[in-house]
Amino acid sequence: METVHVKIADMAVAKNEGVLVTFGLGSCIGIALYDQNSKVGGLAHILLNDSSKFSRPSANTVNPAKFADTAVPHLIEKMLAAGARKNNIIAQLAGGASLFNFQNDSGNVGQKNIEAVRSILKEEKVKIESEDVGGNCGRTMRLFVDTGKVTITTVGKGAMKS
Amino acid sequence: MESNEFITEEQQDLLKELANIGVGNAVTALSSMLEDQKINMAVPEVMVAPLQDVPDSFGDPENLVAATYCEAECPVMGLVLVLVLPFEAAQKMVERILPDDSSDSNEMAQSLLMELGNIITGAYLNALSFMTGLTFQASPPRLGIDMAGAVMGTVIAETKTVDDQLILLKTELNVEDNGIDGSVLILPDSGSLKTLFEHLGTF
Numbered sequence: 001m002e003t004v005h006v007k008i009a010d011m012a013v014a015k016n017e018g019v020l021v022t023f024g025l026g027s028c029i030g031i032a033l034y035d036q037n038s039k040v041g042g043l044a045h046i047l048l049n050d051s052s053k054f055s056r057p058s059a060n061t062v063n064p065a066k067f068a069d070t071a072v073p074h075l076i077e078k079m080l081a082a083g084a085r086k087n088n089i090i091a092q093l094a095g096g097a098s099l100f101n102f103q104n105d106s107g108n109v110g111q112k113n114i115e116a117v118r119s120i121l122k123e124e125k126v127k128i129e130s131e132d133v134g135g136n137c138g139r140t141m142r143l144f145v146d147t148g149k150v151t152i153t154t155v156g157k158g159a160m161k162s
Numbered sequence: 163m164e165s166n167e168f169i170t171e172e173q174q175d176l177l178k179e180l181a182n183i184g185v186g187n188a189v190t191a192l193s194s195m196l197e198d199q200k201i202n203m204a205v206p207e208v209m210v211a212p213l214q215d216v217p218d219s220f221g222d223p224e225n226l227v228a229a230t231y232c233e234a235e236c237p238v239m240g241l242v243l244v245l246v247l248p249f250e251a252a253q254k255m256v257e258r259i260l261p262d263d264s265s266d267s268n269e270m271a272q273s274l275l276m277e278l279g280n281i282i283t284g285a286y287l288n289a290l291s292f293m294t295g296l297t298f299q300a301s302p303p304r305l306g307i308d309m310a311g312a313v314m315g316t317v318i319a320e321t322k323t324v325d326d327q328l329i330l331l332k333t334e335l336n337v338e339d340n341g342i343d344g345s346v347l348i349l350p351d352s353g354s355l356k357t358l359f360e361h362l363g364t365f
Contacts, residue, residue, distance in 0.1 A: 155308065
């Protein structure tokens with residue numbers, strides 16, 4: 001079974017079989033989209049919330065997977081091209097954590113990412129089936145394309161001094 | 163090392179020299195905390211890499227690391243400094259420095275790691291101020307202990323970079339006879355490099 005590694009600010013789509021995996025979501029969000037009927041799955045690892053707040057005209061800024069508002073429509077398009085139907089697509093989310101202490105919870109990158117992804121999915125009329133977001137630990141997310149099942153793993157943090 | 167559209171070879175050399183002096187200062191400070199134990203410092207590397215490849219450049223993205231993160235800024239530019247220690251190395255460092263009777267304090271261990279981040283940031287910024295004539299304000303250090311990939315992703319997100327290519331400076335350290343290793347990373351905010359080179363050029 002083929003495993004595709006989705007890197008940071010990256011996305012991938014697969015059909016019928018295989019695993020899409022993204023390692024180490026911190027404040028970033030993993031968005032897994034799936035159409036049960038066509039068995040088309042997509043996974044994106046987004047970095048920031050809103051391209052319009054950051055982008056300056058620059059040839060060095062072309063990657064739609066970096067931002068929630070550009071990644072979600074782009075991922076949906078790629079899934080439709082692979083045979084998915086928009087009305088069947090459901091979403092599962094992971095990430096948006098605050099890994100570093102002393103972060104201001106209301107203004108942090110992770111929280112803004114969570115809100116941005118929820119809002120763009122609502123706009124796109126894609127239902128969120130499950131979420132494992134926020135908190136303070138990094139996550140690895142896998143989408144099993146044959147079933148649409150998503151697994152989330154974290155690493156154990158031992159005490160610094162025992 | 164090659165020149166490319168983002169940074170010339172000469173500019174890369176300048177950045178390496180900055181890292182060399184700054185991290186060199188930091189290593190001296192660190193060494194005195196470790197009873198003058200010798201600390202080796204590798205030649206700084208300038209990495210010009212696609213954003214996607216940066217988290218993986220620290221080995222397995224699921225490896226547990228302890229990272230301290232500081233932001234520094236002056237009116238014309240900003241940068242972040244990160245000290246990344248593999249978790250076992252961080253544990254060894256703490257055991258080495260803290261007296262045994264404080265061994266039950268996880269809080270103390272975390273404070274110590276943040277202090278290490280603080281020392282390295284301060285030493286680096288002193289060198290940078292000296293070379294550019296700019297005065298930097300540094301944020302208090304923050305500590306994160308988690309997967310290397312998650313830590314690096316969060317650091318990149320915090321810099322709010324919009325560029326698809328990142329430039330970062332990486333200097334590897336290791337403490338002789340002790341198996342403690344780690345890296346100091348310096349990431350200029352997007353748009354800051356041009357300002358930095360202007361100031362280095364005029365000084």
